Amino acid sequence: MQRSLEKQGGCFHVHFHNHRGQPGPSRTDNNSLPSVVESLGNIAPNQANGFLILSQNSFYASIKIPGEKEFLQPEAVSVVGKPMMLSFTSKEKLKNRMYDRQSFLGESSQFLFENIRVGIIGYGGGGSHIGQQLAYIGVRNVVIFDDDKVEDTNLNRLVGAWFSDVKNAVLKTAVAERVIRGILPTANIIRVNSRWQDNPDVLQSCDVVFGNVDSYAERQQAEAECRRYIIPYIDIGMDVYQIDNDPHAIAGQVILSLPGSPCMSCYGFLTEKKLAQEAAKYGKVGGRPQVVWPNGVLASTAVGLFVNLVTNWTQDNETPDYLSYNGNTGMIQQHVRVQYLSSKDCLHFPLDQVGTPVFVKL
Structure with missing residues (x-):
């Protein structure tokens, strides 16, 4: 007291x-x-x-x-950990034959997928793969944050986008709803046609959030918000780079940022130097190379982490939370930075600094 x-x-x-x-x-x-x-x-x-x-x-x-x-x-109580434990007041329904072949995920897995609420920040290349896969799994409650419209440069990687969407200036969230409802007509889709920062209360209502954003600053903001409201955040991203005259290289990452566990700064993925360099280039950065298949690999890996987090079907709570992807060799493995963690506890987001900020007059 x-x-x-x-x-x-x-x-x-x-x-x-x-x-x-x-x-x-x-x-x-x-x-x-x-x-x-x-x-x-x-x-x-x-x-x-x-x-x-x-x-x-x-x-x-x-x-x-x-x-x-x-x-x-x-309506729901969730224990945020690895794995998560979720309890819903709604009653479990009869099994649907549509999901018979994924029943190995657990007796209550489909009930969990039908009741959990998942957020997707950014419905570009990777986000569109995530939305499609969540629909196939049976995740009914999805919140999608994106204020962009379909452009011609999106058509090489935005799953479900049509050529006519460019001409009609269709919102990416509309493409998302069209794809998801085509797979799962009973889906409950919330379209947020703006940045999540303009509707933080909607983000705070999610049980798990996927981040598919372009910049380090956006990742830092999304992770900080999810940490404050004790929401697991799964980040994906890829880049194409070239050193001297060597062939172009594709690299990417999938990071599970779980409250109480190491964050992206703990892992060294987010650093003050990277943020400062990015801020110095703000407004001067041109289009970045993007192709469909690395987005699909990273998104599938992220969805796999999500499924295991919710169902614990592998019964392995030691799976890596920071995975690196080499697009040239097709290898996904635990990032080497995991070996050099100084602590398994997060010092950047203490667990006693959660919830809505409260003003206290001294």
């Missing part, structure tokens, strides 16, 4: 019921916990407070929202 007073942050009473399956409040819990939460509400009246009951594999939560008289049950 002292911490809640000092930080003016919400607080949850948490305890454990030692069984499997959906837990629920006991008679003692129903009699005592609401008054505990009311006390917490008196300390931080502008914040949500509540209680959380854990079982061995599920959760029960009750929340008191400022201004609401009654306690509310959230």
Whole structure:
């Protein structure tokens, strides 16, 4: 309560019921916990407070929202870790034969895909592969952020784009919806035809976010927002470069930035030097080479990390979070920088600095 007073942050009473399956409040819990939460509400009246009951594999939560008289049950509870643990209030439906061949992902995998909400920042080359693959897997709730329209230079890599889309100045988010609904007609698609920074509350509602952006600065901003709101962020990117007269080389990366674990700065992928060099070139950088097949490889790898994060089908929690791609040899492997991590904890985004920023008058 002292911490809640000092930080003016919400607080949850948490305890454990030692069984499997959906837990629920006991008679003692129903009699005592609401008054505990009311006390917490008196300390931080502008914040949500509540209680959380854990079982061995599920959760029960009750929340008191400022201004609401009654306690509310959230639609979903997620434990952000590797793997994630998710619990939804909706009931599991009968199995769909469409997904029979991916049933090895776990008994509840399809239920998870149908209920989880996934964000895609940037629907260019890699983002369009991700949107298509998520639809085939059965991910129903997708949020797409992109303010660009289809141009002729996009047609060599934007999955689902038509030549007529250039003439009609069709938004990339419209192409995304057309592709996804063609595969999964029941999909719930939110199109954000602007930068995510203009609609941060929509991004904050996602359970996992894919980043398919062009610059280091954009990556830094997206990762920082996801870290603050405890959202796993999966970044993909590729580049084509040439040294002297050697053949052009394709390189890329897939990075899972998981709250509490090393971030892109910890890995040395984002550095002050890179950000400064990029800022110095701002407005002077021409078109960068892009082709379809490396985008597809990187996007598929990122979707694979997502599936394992959600379902834990490999039961391997030590899989690398930073993968490098050599497009000339076709090799994907753990990046060498992983070996030189000084700590498995992230010093750039402390876990006590999360949630909506709160102004405290000193």
